[in-house]
Amino acid sequence: MTDPLKGTRIFLTSFLDEDVAQMNAWREDGEYLRLLDAEPAYPGMPSAFTQLLGAAKSGFAFPFALRSIEDRRMVGYASLDGILWSQGSAWLTLAIGRKEDRGKGYGREAMDLLLDFAFDELNLRRVSLTVFSYNAPAIRLYEGLGFVREGSFREFLARDGALHDMHLYGMLRREWRSRARRSEDC
Numbered sequence: 001m002t003d004p005l006k007g008t009r010i011f012l013t014s015f016l017d018e019d020v021a022q023m024n025a026w027r028e029d030g031e032y033l034r035l036l037d038a039e040p041a042y043p044g045m046p047s048a049f050t051q052l053l054g055a056a057k058s059g060f061a062f063p064f065a066l067r068s069i070e071d072r073r074m075v076g077y078a079s080l081d082g083i084l085w086s087q088g089s090a091w092l093t094l095a096i097g098r099k100e101d102r103g104k105g106y107g108r109e110a111m112d113l114l115l116d117f118a119f120d121e122l123n124l125r126r127v128s129l130t131v132f133s134y135n136a137p138a139i140r141l142y143e144g145l146g147f148v149r150e151g152s153f154r155e156f157l158a159r160d161g162a163l164h165d166m167h168l169y170g171m172l173r174r175e176w177r178s179r180a181r182r183s184e185d186c
Contacts, residue, residue, distance in 0.1 A: 088125030
């Protein structure tokens, strides 16, 4: 039996007290903030994160720290939240903190672990996420994993004198299973 929270380069853990300082440091990076949130890029601990940890205690969210297997440092965080147990659906959030850690495959591995957790451990039927149209690396990742673009909130965001859409993506358990079977056949 394999560990469902451990990949080859990262593993998913709960948050430690020292992680709050790391997350606050990431929230001082305007580029990071603009990839993650539609709110103005403003440093500080987001109340949404505190609310997420509270939701975890009630069973409506599963937040994870993403840690490097090599040195155990936190490289990002992810969560399955907004869970509607009666409908078998949840929202997924993924963030890689430092720019130097982006584009190294941590996000891909984290998504594989999270989707396995969502569909195998939680027995969810559907996972949804949103992404801004200017976040091309994230869009490539989500589409490469098999997420389907289900719609867009047109001109949702105004940044740097331009208007940007926010895309809605979804994945169903049967789509994830089909993708996993194709991977095993290769």
